[in-house]
Amino acid sequence: MTELTNLGIKAIRDGVAKGDFTAREVAEGFNAAVAEASALNAFIVATPDHALAAADAADAKRAKGEELGAMGGVPIGMKDLFATKGVQTSAASHILEGFTPQYESTVSSNLWAAGAGMLGKLNLDQFAMGSSNETSFFGNVSSPWRKHGTNAAMSPGGSSGGSSSAVAARIAPAATGTDTGGSIRQPAAFTGICGIKPTYGRCSRWGVVAFASSLDQAGPMARSVEDCAIMLGAMAGFDPKDSTSLKVDVPDWEAALSADLKGKKVGIPREYRMEGTDQAILDSWEQGKAWLKDAGAEIVDVSLPHTKYALPAYYIIAPAEASSNLARYDGVRYGLRDLPDGAGLQDMYAETRAAGFGDEVKRRILIGTYVLSAGFYDAYYNQAQKIRALVAQDFEKAWAECDLILAPTTPTASFPLGSLDADPLTMYLNDVFAVPASLAGLPAMSVPAMLNSDGLPLGLQLVGKAYDEQTVLDAGLAIQQRAGFDHPPEKWW
Amino acid sequence: MSVDKATVEKIAKLARIKMGDEELERMAPELSNILDWVEQLGEVDTSGVEPMRAVIPNALRLRDDVIDADPKTAGGRRDDVLANAPAAEHGFFGVPKVIE
Numbered sequence: 299m300t301e302l303t304n305l306g307i308k309a310i311r312d313g314v315a316k317g318d319f320t321a322r323e324v325a326e327g328f329n330a331a332v333a334e335a336s337a338l339n340a341f342i343v344a345t346p347d348h349a350l351a352a353a354d355a356a357d358a359k360r361a362k363g364e365e366l367g368a369m370g371g372v373p374i375g376m377k378d379l380f381a382t383k384g385v386q387t388s389a390a391s392h393i394l395e396g397f398t399p400q401y402e403s404t405v406s407s408n409l410w411a412a413g414a415g416m417l418g419k420l421n422l423d424q425f426a427m428g429s430s431n432e433t434s435f436f437g438n439v440s441s442p443w444r445k446h447g448t449n450a451a452m453s454p455g456g457s458s459g460g461s462s463s464a465v466a467a468r469i470a471p472a473a474t475g476t477d478t479g480g481s482i483r484q485p486a487a488f489t490g491i492c493g494i495k496p497t498y499g500r501c502s503r504w505g506v507v508a509f510a511s512s513l514d515q516a517g518p519m520a521r522s523v524e525d526c527a528i529m530l531g532a533m534a535g536f537d538p539k540d541s542t543s544l545k546v547d548v549p550d551w552e553a554a555l556s557a558d559l560k561g562k563k564v565g566i567p568r569e570y571r572m573e574g575t576d577q578a579i580l581d582s583w584e585q586g587k588a589w590l591k592d593a594g595a596e597i598v599d600v601s602l603p604h605t606k607y608a609l610p611a612y613y614i615i616a617p618a619e620a621s622s623n624l625a626r627y628d629g630v631r632y633g634l635r636d637l638p639d640g641a642g643l644q645d646m647y648a649e650t651r652a653a654g655f656g657d658e659v660k661r662r663i664l665i666g667t668y669v670l671s672a673g674f675y676d677a678y679y680n681q682a683q684k685i686r687a688l689v690a691q692d693f694e695k696a697w698a699e700c701d702l703i704l705a706p707t708t709p710t711a712s713f714p715l716g717s718l719d720a721d722p723l724t725m726y727l728n729d730v731f732a733v734p735a736s737l738a739g740l741p742a743m744s745v746p747a748m749l750n751s752d753g754l755p756l757g758l759q760l761v762g763k764a765y766d767e768q769t770v771l772d773a774g775l776a777i778q779q780r781a782g783f784d785h786p787p788e789k790w791w
Numbered sequence: 792m793s794v795d796k797a798t799v800e801k802i803a804k805l806a807r808i809k810m811g812d813e814e815l816e817r818m819a820p821e822l823s824n825i826l827d828w829v830e831q832l833g834e835v836d837t838s839g840v841e842p843m844r845a846v847i848p849n850a851l852r853l854r855d856d857v858i859d860a861d862p863k864t865a866g867g868r869r870d871d872v873l874a875n876a877p878a879a880e881h882g883f884f885g886v887p888k889v890i891e
Contacts, residue, residue, distance in 0.1 A: 400871035401863060498846050512846060539864055541851055610829040621806060628807075630884050635877035643889050648809035660808055664799065664818065665825060667806040681832050683842030688835070690843060723824055739846030764847055 302327040304786075306471050307372050307525040311413075314356060314371035321353035321360075321371030325415060328373050331469040332417050337791040340454075340464040342378050342436050343386055344418035349373040352415025359413075367413030368532045368552075375464045375473035378419035379426055380406045380516075381505035385416075389507040390424045390434035393627045393634045393654025403505025404537045405474065405516050412532035417470050420460030424656045425624065426481055426509045429728040430718065431459025433658040438715050441489055442467035442787040446753040449790075450714040455485030455728075461519045462489040466787060472520035472529055476506060478513045479612050480707075480732025483744035486519055487707035487757025490746040490783060492774065493519040494526050497764050498739030499544035501530075502537035510619035511542075513612075513736050523745060523774040527551040530767065546765065554768055557776040559593040562769065565600035565700030570731060575709045578750040583706050586747060586758040586777060590704060593776035598700050602692040607685050608734040613726060614669050614682035615737075620659075621666025627654060661722060690738040693761075702769050705731050707744040707757035731759060741767045745774045746783040755783075793823035 302324050305313065314321045329346040356371035381387050381399035388394045402410075410416075424433040430453040431439040441454035441463055454463040458475035462485035465473050475482035477495035486493030494517045501516040508514060518529035531551055537543040566587065571580070587597050629635035629650030636649040655663070669678035696703065708728055718725050735742035741764070744757040758777060762770035794802075796819045803810045803818075810818070859865030869882055878885035 397875050400868075400874050499849060538852070538854065539861065542845075542847075542849060544847065544849065545852075604835070607832055607835055610832050613825065614829055614832070625807075629877060630886055631872075632875035633877070637887060641887060643887050644807070645809075646887055647807040648804075651807055652809040655808065660810075661818065661821060661825075663806050663808065664802050664822060667802045668794070668798075668822070668826070671802065671805065677833070678829070680842050681835075681837060682829075683844070684837035684840040685832055685835055686846075687840050687843040688837070690846070721824070722821055723828055726825075737846070 303331045303468050306521050307369065307528050310372045310471055311366065311370050314360065315366055317360070321356040322350065324371060325349040325353035325373045328417055328470060335467060335469045335791050338440050338442060338463050338467055339437050340421055340439055340460040340467070340469065341375070341418040342388060342390065342421050345385055345416050349415040349417050352410065352413070356413055367411070368528055369409060370413030372413065372471060373415040373417045374409065375418060375420045375461060375470035376406060376416050377422055377458055377461050377474045377476060379422060379476055379507045380474060382406055382416065382419065385419060387419070387507070389426070390422045390436055391654065391656065391659070392435045393650070395435065395634065397632050401505065404502035404539065405506065405533045408535060409532055414532070420464060420473055422460055423457035425507065425659050426457040426476055426478055427620070427658050427662055428456040429480070429484055429725050430715065431456040432715060433656050435656060439463050440715065441712055442791065443489060443712060443754055444790065452712045453488060453715050455488035455712065457481040458485045458519060462486055462491060465489070465491050465519050465521060467791065468786060472518060472525055474516060474533070475519045476514060476516050477736065478509050479616060479736045480729035482517045482519060483707050483732050483742060483757070483759060484728055486744040488712040488755065490755030490785065491519055491521050492523055492526050492743065492745050493517060494530060494743040494767065494770065495741065496530060496534060496767050497544065497741045499542050500534045502540040502543050504537055504539040508623040510616040511623060512619060513616060523771055523778050524552065524555060526743070527555055527771050549768060551768055551771055555775055556772050557593055557779050559590060559595035559773060559776055562595045562702065563598050563700040564590050564595045564773070565598055565696050565703045567600050567602040567605065567696070567703055567705060569602050569605035570705045572709065572730065575706065576711065578711070579706045579709060579756060582747045582756045582758060586704050589777050589780040590773060592780060600696040600699050600703065602696060602734065604685060604688045604692050605734055608689050608737055609726065609730050611682040611685040611689065612733045612737060613665070614678050615686060617662040617666035618670050618679050619666070621663045621670065624659070624663055627651060658722070686737045689734055693738045693740060697763055701763070702773055703761040705759045705761065707731060707759040711750050711752065711754040711756055735761045740764055741770050743770050743774050745777050747777065747781050748783065749785060794826060795819060
C-alpha cells in the first residue's frame with residue numbers, strides 16, 4: 299500500500315469511502331508526520347485529537363452507509379488566522395498569544411461540516427504581514443525545499459508559509475490559506491504546490507483575523523488542482539455574517555473540471571515583463587504559454603497599463619486598513635495586557651501594543667496611520683483608491699480580448715531565510731505579480747511549473763474574471779497535466 | 792517626502808504604540824523609504840477617476856429586523872465575550888482608573 303501521507307484530498311476521501319483504508323489510519327499517519335516535522339516549524343499548535351475525532355466520525359458514518367461529505371475523512375492544516383473554538387488562535391502574534399476563541403470561523407465550520415478534521419494551527423507571518431514567514435512571533439518556518447548543494451534554510455513564502463511548508467512536506471494533504479496581496483499564491487509557488495484565491499467575497503471572512511478587509515480572501519492550498527477545486531467548494535458559500543460575502547451559488551468546480559481549453563483565449567500581459575525577473579521565471583512563462591496552446595487555447599497579447607502602480611497602491615491601502623483593523627488590540631477585551639505599575643489607560647494601550655506587535659506589524663500600522671492622517675488622506679489614500687480603480691479597469695478592458703491571464707506568480711524562486719532582512723521594500727517586491735489581481739478582487743491561482751537549476755520550484759499564475767474560478771482551475775489542470783510536476787522535496791527533517 | 796524621527800514619534804503616538812528613541816531612529820529611514828517609493832503614484836493622472844470603495848459591486852444588506860436572528864452573533868453571551876479578557880470583573884471588562 300502506498301504511504302497514506304503521500305495522498306491528497308481526493309485520494310483520501312475516495313479511499314476512505316471505498317474502504318481501502320480507514321480515516322483513522324489516515325489521521326494517525328498525518329499526526330505522526332506532524333509530530334516528526336518540528337524542524338519545519340510549520341505548526342504553532344498540533345491538534346491530533348481533533349483530527350482523530352473527525353476521522354472516527356467519518357469511519358462511523360461509513361459503517362452506517364451514510365454520505366461522508368466532500369472532505370470526508372481528510373485531515374487538514376488550518377492557518378492560525380482562522381478562529382477555532384477552544385484552540386488558540388494567535389495570528390502568529392504575541393498580542394493574541396493564548397487567545398482561545400469561543401466560536402468557530404465560518405470557513406473552518408464549513409470544512410468540518412464537509413467531513414474534514416484538523417491536524418493543527420499553522421504558522422504564518424504575523425497578522426499575515428510578510429512574504430517569507432520570518433515575522434511570526436513563533437519563529438521562522440522552513441521550506442522543505444533546499445537549494446542543490448546547500449543546507450541553508452529556505453523561505454516557504456508568506457504569509458501562508460506554514461500552510462505551504464506542511465503541504466509540500468506531505469505532513470498535511472491540504473491546508474487553508476489567506477491571500478491579501480499574494481499570501482496564498484507566492485508561498486504555493488515557492489514550495490511547488492497549488493493554491494487559489496477565489497473571487498473576493500466567495501469565502502466568508504467571519505472569524506478570520508482581519509488584516510485588510512477589502513482584500514482578505516481565504517482559499518485552499520493543496521498538491522493538485524483537483525484537490526483545490528474540492529476544498530474551495532467546501533470552504534466557499536454565502537454567509538450573512540460577512541457584509542461583503544457574495545450571495546451567489548457555489549458551482550461544483552470539481553465536477554466541471556476540464557483541461558480542454560478549446561475556444562479560450564489566454565492573455566499575456568506585456569507589463570509583467572519586468573526588470574529583475576529571473577530568466578528561469580521568464581522561461582517558465584514561455585513554457586506555460588506552450589502548454590496552454592497545446593490544451594487548445596489561443597494566446598493573445600494584452601496590456602494592463604497600471605501594473606507598475608498596483609504594488610505601491612497596495613502598500614497604502616493594505617496598511618491603512620490594517621491600522622484601523624488592528625486598533626482593536628488594546629489590552630482590554632482579549633489578548634495581551636501590559637500594565638506597568640501606576641499606568642493609566644492610555645499608557646496601557648501604548649505599552650500593550652509595543653510589547654504585543656512585531657516590527658513589521660508596527661511598520662504597517664504606522665504607514666497606515668500616516669497615510670490616513672489629516673492632510674495626507676487625499677494625496678495618499680484617495681489617490682491609491684483611484685489607482686485601484688484603474689487597475690481593476692485594466693482587467694475589465696483585457697477581458698474584451700481574453701478569458702484569462704497567464705503570468706509568473708513571483709519574480710524569483712524562494713530565497714534563504716534571513717537573506718532579505720535588510721530592506722522591507724525588497725521583500726514587498728515579491729508580490730509584484732500577485733497584487734494586481736488582489737486589488738481587482740479577481741480569482742487567481744498558482745500552479746507548479748518546474749524546478750529551476752537550483753532545484754527550487756517555480757509557479758505559474760492564472761488570473762480569471764470575477765466569479766470565473768472554473769476557467770482558472772481548468773487552465774491550472776491543463777498546466778498540471780503537461781508539467782507533470784510530482785517532485786517531492788527530499789526529506790531532511 | 793521623507794519622515795523624520797519627530798514625525799514617526801507623532802504617528803506612533805496616534806497609533807498608540809510606545810516607541811523608544813532607538814526604535815524611532817530605526818523606523819524613520821525605513822518608513823521614509825516606503826513613503827518615497829509610494830510617491831510614484833503621484834505620476835498617475837487620476838482626474839475624473841472615482842476612488843474604488845467596493846471591489847466587487849455588492850450592495851450592503853440589511854439583516855431581518857428580528858431580535859437575535861442569528862444565535863452566533865446574538866446577545867446573551869456575556870461569559871463568552873469576557874472569556875479572553877485580561878481582567879474581567881463582575882461581568883465587565885476591567886481597565887485602569889480613568890477618572891481621578
